Amino acid sequence: MSLQRALRPKSRTPTVATTLEARVLRHDPGYGLSTLFFGDGELRVPLIAAAVDTGVRVTIDARDVSIALSRPMDVSITNRLPGTIVTIESLTLPFVRVTFDLGSTRLDALVTTESVERLGLEVGLRAWVMIKTVAIGKELIETADLPKPRRRVVHSPDRETP
Numbered sequence: 231m232s233l234q235r236a237l238r239p240k241s242r243t244p245t246v247a248t249t250l251e252a253r254v255l256r257h258d259p260g261y262g263l264s265t266l267f268f269g270d271g272e273l274r275v276p277l278i279a280a281a282v283d284t285g286v287r288v289t290i291d292a293r294d295v296s297i298a299l300s301r302p303m304d305v306s307i308t309n310r311l312p313g314t315i316v317t318i319e320s321l322t323l324p325f326v327r328v329t330f331d332l333g334s335t336r337l338d339a340l341v342t343t344e345s346v347e348r349l350g351l352e353v354g355l356r357a358w359v360m361i362k363t364v365a366i367g368k369e370l371i372e373t374a375d376l377p378k379p380r381r382r383v384v385h386s387p388d389r390e391t392p
Contacts, residue, residue: 243293243325243340244321244322244325244327244340246291246292246293246327246338246340247289247290247291247292247338248289248290248292248335248336248337248338249287249288249289249290250268250273250287250288250290250335250337251268251285251286251287251374252266252267252268252273252285252286252287252288253266253267253268253283253284253285253286254266254278254280254281254282254283254284254286255267255272255282256282257277257278257282258277259277262276262277263275263276263277263363264276264277264278264280266286266288266371268288268335269333269334269335270311270332270333270334270335271311271332273288273309273361273366274308274309274363275288275363275366275371276363276364276366276367276368278368278371280373284373285373285374285375286371286372286373286374287371287372287374288366288370288371289370289371290337290361290365290366290370291340291365291370292327292338292339292340293340294361294362294365294366295337295338295339295340295359295360295361296339296341296359296360296361297328297339297341297345297349297351297357297358297359297360298310298357298358298360299349299355299357299358300358301358302358302360305360306362307360307361307362307363308362308363309360309361309362309363309366310358310359310360311330311332311337311358311359311360311361312332312356312357312358313330313331313332313333313337313356313357313358313359314330314331314354314355314356314357315328315329315330315331315351315352315353315354315355315357316329316330316331316336316353317329317353318346318351318352318353320343323343324342324343324344325340325341325342325343326340326341326342326343326345326346327339327340328340328341328346328351330357330359332359337359339359
């Protein structure tokens, strides 16, 4: 057996992904991007062929989610969302699944054990998840029959009711 073969991991990268329900908020053909709105924020994705307000399901591979301890500013990653770590699950070395609560959404990140230790990640820690726009390929976005959002009616005490 060669040394290269002996060092090859015995298991493959675990498949961990999160599927979000969202709506098309707007398109920016000049940049070739679409903006999707979901319960906890917005995602920029490669331009999709769906009308504004169309419901979509977006699958985000946990391998494409990075973690930052402070608000990421000078980075090329467009999708940056704050959240709280709710679980840290050791998988086959070197992989660890870190689950974030973004508010109404749970999002998984797949990182290494070394990263968990180096960053001091622990349950309850507030941090940022980052998802590269180009990592969310068109094949990971599908249109979906989602219920239309209810219109919010605001009653003002200054208005007379008919």
